[in-house]
Amino acid sequence: MSKILIKNGYVVTVDRQRTVFPDGFVLIDANKIQSVGRSAQQPTTAVDRTIDARGMIVLPGLINAHQHFYYHLFKGLGHGVLLEDWFPQLVFPVLPHLTDDDMELTSYLAGIEMLSTGTTCCLNHLRTTTSEALLTRISAPTAELGLRQMIGKEVQCRLPGNPRHARNISEEIAYVEELMPRWKTAHGGLTRLCLVAECASVFVEQQLTSEELLMESKKLADRHGVKLAAHISGGTLSFDKSYLQILRKTGLTDAQMLMQMGLLDSSWILVHGINCTPTDLRLIANSGASLVYCPTSEAARGGGIGPAAPAVAAGVNVALGSDGPMVDDSVDMVEQMKACSFLQGVKHLDPAIMPPERCIEMATVNAAQAMGLDDEIGSLEPGKLADLAIFDLDTPHSSPATNPIASLVYSARGPDAHTVIVDGREVVSDHRLTTFSDTKSLFAQARARAQEIVGKAGLLDRARSAWLKPTAPGTERTMAS
DSSP states (O other): OOEEEEEEEEEEOOOTTOOEEEEEEEEEETTEEEEEEEGGGOOOOOOSEEEEOTTEEEEEOEEEEEEOGGGGGGTTSOTTOOHHHHIIIIIHHHGGGOOHHHHHHHHHHHHHHHHHTTEEEEEEEOOSOOOHHHHHHHHHHHHHHTOEEEEEEEOOOOBTTBTTOSOOHHHHHHHHHHHHHHHSEEGGGTEEEEEEOOOOHHHHHTTOOOHHHHHHHHHHHHHHTOOEEEEESOSOOOTTSHHHHHHHHHSOOHHHHHHHTTOOSTTEEEEEOTTOOHHHHHHHHHHTOEEEEOHHHHHHTTOOOOOHHHHHHHTOEEEEOOOOHHHHSOOOHHHHHHHHHHHHHHHHTOTTSSOHHHHHHHTTHHHHHHTTOTTTSSSOOTTSBOOEEEEEOOSTTTOSOSSHHHHHHHTOOGGGEEEEEETTEEEEETTEESSOOOHHHHHHHHHHHHHHHHHHTTOGGGGSOTTSOOOOTTOOOOTTO
């Protein structure tokens, strides 16, 4: 690998001191950061490439702490559906038609969109049943593109809500255990593994999880020192919807259930948490677990505004995620930072409660901490892996960037990513992906396949604008008609 010098940039390190160099440099040697500082301290050593970041902001690569890759085929279908209706009306109809080819295709789509918008690392939270062959199909595209992916490998088994699963609990644990040596770290470190053990009330109601499955999953994660991801405390506060139904039956929130079972600790990555109570937040903070806030996802499904600001105040490590784009149509983490700040301000009637600096923390170092990677990525510091993004602020929508940090969060857009470097490799240069060329053909393939699946799933009406007149019975319809 080469030596790269980034100079004349507004460098935001997000290190422990939150050091900012308004006129700074970053020197990369191979796949690691060698030095960071003021331009006046810029080394004179020979380099292979120099990037002039004048008019740009340089910061750690953005980290998306919650994503579902296969949702990329179904953008635009999910609007107007509450969480409790989401699975039976949208997810369950499309799942039978997804193939391993589709999963590989969506891995390319996800990787291209994220890298092109400044995201260098993500957690791909799996809900479908995956074989080792499928893990290969999911991981190979992002490794090729140069995206750092943590695969959240589902731990599922034969239960009343999942009667066709091939394995019982003990067989599933043995199966996943056997995968661990090969998948805990793969593709030279670009691919990592954590486990997904669902505990949310919606999954309890659908009998897709059980206490025994949660306990065995936690033991498995502890044996291998990996993280556990789970959706928690989402849903509508209505007596006829699942969240309150489960709460009334058990008297326990999702976080309280995990605590009562003796499972809640720092290994958990808890996603959404929309209905977390102050008690829940204290439990999460005391345990060392992390919470992932997905602002536009929660808004899109009318689920409420998650307690991100109270969680921060309680001492919880809070990260940002986009969720899958079948929910909210985009995985642009710049968009998520802006939504995070604005929605928290609205909820708490306090425009200063979620400043732009905190949003950047949530999308970088906090997300790295949640995923157990903060010793390697999440900040620009000597010795850390060279994952960083350079955003052009000299644009019609961001200029004049008198406060570059505020301009990035509130004015910029993901595609303003001028340069993206992952593991020392320049994967986006001058706004162009360097690791994949034929995006036009890929997008055409995705359009055709999406239309086919949506038709088979009986969801063409959801792909049709309300402004279009109803089609006569028996008339063929497509997603474009």
